[in-house]
Amino acid sequence: EVQLVESGGGLVQPGGSLRLSCTASGVTFSNYWMSWVRRAPGKGLVWVSHIKSDGSTTTYADSVKGRFTVSRDNAKNTLYLQMDSLRADDTAVYYCARAAFWAFDYWGQGTLVTVSS
Amino acid sequence: QSALTQPPSASGSPGQSVTISCTGTSSDVGGYNRVSWYQQHPGKALKLMIYEVNKRPSGVPDRFSGSKSGNTASLTVSGLQAEDEADYYCSSYAGSTYVFGTGTTVTVL
Numbered sequence: 001e002v003q004l005v006e007s008g009g010g011l012v013q014p015g016g017s018l019r020l021s022c023t024a025s026g027v028t029f030s031n032y033w034m035s036w037v038r039r040a041p042g043k044g045l046v047w048v049s050h051i052k053s054d055g056s057t058t059t060y061a062d063s064v065k066g067r068f069t070v071s072r073d074n075a076k077n078t079l080y081l082q083m084d085s086l087r088a089d090d091t092a093v094y095y096c097a098r099a100a101f102w103a104f105d106y107w108g109q110g111t112l113v114t115v116s117s
Numbered sequence: 118q119s120a121l122t123q124p125p126s127a128s129g130s131p132g133q134s135v136t137i138s139c140t141g142t143s144s145d146v147g148g149y150n151r152v153s154w155y156q157q158h159p160g161k162a163l164k165l166m167i168y169e170v171n172k173r174p175s176g177v178p179d180r181f182s183g184s185k186s187g188n189t190a191s192l193t194v195s196g197l198q199a200e201d202e203a204d205y206y207c208s209s210y211a212g213s214t215y216v217f218g219t220g221t222t223v224t225v226l
Contacts, residue, residue: 035215044120045155045163045206047215059213062118095163102210103153103168 002026002106004096009111016086016115022079022096022108030054030074033099036081038092039110046092049081050099064090086115121146121207121218128224129197137221139190139207147188151210154183154192158203166205167192199225 008020022034035050049060049070058070069082079096093112097104122140129135139146139154146152154167165174167183170190180195190209194201202225207218 037217044220045208045217046120047208047217050215061214097163101168101172102149102151103165103208104155104163105165105168105174107163109162 002098004098004106004108006094006096006108006111009094009113011114011116012086013117014087014115017082017084018086018113020081020083020094020096020111020113022081024077024079024098027077027098027106029072029077034072034079035097035099035104036070036079037095037097037104037107038090038113039095040089040092043092048094051079083113086113088115091115118145118211118214118216121209121216123205123207123218123221125219126222126224128226129194130226131197131199133197134193134195135197135223136191136193137205137207137223139192139209139218141188141190141209141216143188145209145211145216146185146190148212149210150185152183152185152190153208154181155206155208156203157206163206194223197225201225 003025006022036048051058051070067085071080093110095110096108098106155163157163170185171183205221
């Protein structure tokens with residue numbers, strides 16, 4: 001059974017940094033693109049970033065470009081999201097998801113990031 | 118990138134059908150046959166229901182079907198059951214990025 005477990009969320013001040021992790025099990029992690037998706041309180045889902053299976057290609061939503069960095073360690077079956085220069089509008093539950101066939105076929109339960117002073 | 122437009126709510130009685138629309142542009146929904154649909158029950162993980170417009174992953178009942186015409190994709194749930202009451206989101210590939218819909222809450226009356 002494929003499981004994705006996010007961690008690293010919490011309360012951070014505006015301008016601060018946070019690193020999220022997503023650990024995968026039950027899957028050959030290194031074969032798949034992986035994505036981060038977020039949902040702000042009371043809002044819908046927003047795609048944030050994705051990374052190719054070997055880590056060679058990354059793409060970001062305009063809203064986080066230059067502030068967030070996605071990476072992965074295939075030896076540890078772990079996906080990361082380094083978030084810098086955080087703003088109040090980055091407050092959201094962050095989900096990691098496995099990408100396949102231009103869709104997201106497995107999701108984690110999410111980790112809450114709150115940006116507030 | 119603007120979110121895809123979905124109706125906020127939809128409803129139907131058990132056994133009936135409900136269709137949810139997902140409207141985008143020629144840069145996303147209309148430009149690619151890469152629309153997917155997701156179901157989320159409160160407190161549960163998101164579940165992929167449809168991918169590549171009209172394909173169902175293993176284990177998804179055939180009551181769920183997808184289609185697309187122009188810039189609008191649709192999810193139809195036939196033979197509505199109580200367990201289908203949930204939030205539904207569409208998503209589309211948009212040329213190196215993805216965009217999600219605004220979400221629809223389906224209520225089984």
